[in-house]
Amino acid sequence: MSVLPDPGASRAVLVGTSRYEHLEQLPAVSNNVQALAGWLCGPLSLQLPAGHVTVVENPVAAHTVVGAVRRAAAEATDTLIVYFAGHGLVDGQDQLSLALPHTEFGRVETCLPYDWVRQVLLLDSRAERHVVILDCCYSGLALGRMSAGVGLADQAAVEGSFLLAAAAETRTALAPVGDTYTAFTGALLDTLRRGIPGGPVLLDLGVLYRHLRLTLEARGHPVPQARDRNSGARVALGRNHADLPAAPVAAATGVDTGERPWPDPAAIRTVTGFFTVLADVRVISGLTQQAVSRRSAGGLSSGSVSRLLNRSTLPVSWGTTAAYLSACGVPDDQIAQWQAVWQQLRTQTVSADAASPTVIRGGGRERARAWQRPLSVFRRGRGQ
Incomplete structure (x- = not known):
């Protein structure tokens, strides 16, 4: 049975690298992360509180991304969503690396090894379910270096999760020139916004994957991959607008x-x-x-x-x-x-x-309320 995660117990980390010093620029990536963040907080989606969505654009260092994922992993008890858009590269050991603004071909120390993120999800996460969405492909000198028998989704999968990867093929540019979004995320956003006529009430990841595969293949774009661990495919990202x-x-x-x-x-x-x-x-x-x-x-x-x-x-x-x-x-x-x-x-x-402590104020006793809310809620000055 498909399920919408509880927004109060879920978190999302959206990472996008659109500006590069040594690689091709990807201006559409910035639109990707902003639009996806807006969707996750909007009506008929997961409706996550704004403080539960972390956007990391053009991170200057790998630890910036890993730290954001680790914080979200410590806070989420229902579902944790991790999204990356940008260049994806393959190192000499055929391992996936995520390109940062200062990444250079052949210099592994300038990349973010995806395995660092995966280890955080495996070892540090309190979330019951993980959703990993990777909108990256291989470009330039990295084209074709992936081992023939190992796909991106196989490398990136995390137990207890659903992984949705834009492509494993060594194809053309990640985003068609002039388009607002990258090809994969654009199709994902369009499906979430418009829905699937005749589809189910909830747009779970299994349904989204099958629809995106057909849609992108028909457009001649790289075909996405998916890996499901422990029924992660049943996690829904929103209601089917076409079915309302x-x-x-x-x-x-x-x-x-x-x-x-x-x-x-x-x-x-x-x-x-x-x-x-x-x-x-x-x-x-x-x-x-x-x-x-x-x-x-x-x-x-x-x-x-x-x-x-x-x-x-x-x-x-x-x-x-x-x-x-x-x-x-x-x-x-x-x-x-x-x-x-x-x-x-x-x-x-x-x-x-x-269980909250008692505070002495003005000669009287006042109960200090210790609601179980993220610190960011208090910083915004509103409760759950």
């Missing part, structure tokens, strides 16, 4: 919402994930906030729906959330699953609050 219900739908139309492909509450692990998926319920229902209010038979106002979906802390009582789910058309058995998740998160929150 027409919205908005007025309550008076009597639209049947009972058979909608409702989000699975079992995938929720954090408060951020709870509210992200809760908002998805309304999108999948095809109803506006006003229509949800009308379907609640007076139980909810439009303002109540808006306040519920824009909260950063769990409601103390269950009633409003139950009324919202019911008005959207979620079946009773699934509402019961939602309530179980809400109760579990409430218990975790109360336990964390009770």
Whole structure:
């Protein structure tokens, strides 16, 4: 079963090298990473908080990239996404290296060995699932140096992950001249934005790979590769836009919402994930906030729906959330699953609050709240 990662427990590191001192320039790479970062944080995608997406452009040193991946690997407990776009080279031992701005052919010390990144994922990551996307190919003097029996995806695979590689072939330039994005990432972004007509509700990596393979082959571009470890292919990067219900739908139309492909509450692990998926319920229902209010038979106002979906802390009582789910058309058995998740998160929150230190201020005692949130959340001044 395909699953959308919990945004509160997931992280992404997007690395792009577009400017080179000694190799061909790849200006489209900068557009790649910015567009992909926007997608991952946007509606109907993973909806990652901005602080959970790290963009590293034109890193001056290998440790800059490795450090960013290591930090994200320590924070993510659900899914960790690592993306690289730029030149890919092959060293004398047929090992994949990622080209940095100062990389020179024949000088291995100027590259980032991909194995360094892979070792971080293998040894230092707390994430349950890993997604590695490599948009790189071989150019210049490196063309054709890969061993005939070993492919890029085989070299780069990580256990417990899904790896999607742009190509293994020694083909032409990574990005067609004048295009906004590189060929592979452009096709990926287009599929995520437009969806796949007749495709499944969730665009998991297995579905994306098969669609990209057909699309890029038809265009005469290098054919992507993929490797799946422990069902990583079931990780979804977003909902299928081509499969969404027409919205908005007025309550008076009597639209049947009972058979909608409702989000699975079992995938929720954090408060951020709870509210992200809760908002998805309304999108999948095809109803506006006003229509949800009308379907609640007076139980909810439009303002109540808006306040519920824009909260950063769990409601103390269950009633409003139950009324919202019911008005959207979620079946009773699934509402019961939602309530179980809400109760579990409430218990975790109360336990964390009770364990927080007591601070003496102004002659009185005040409980210092030690919510389990990334430090970047506090720096942004908002909670999950």
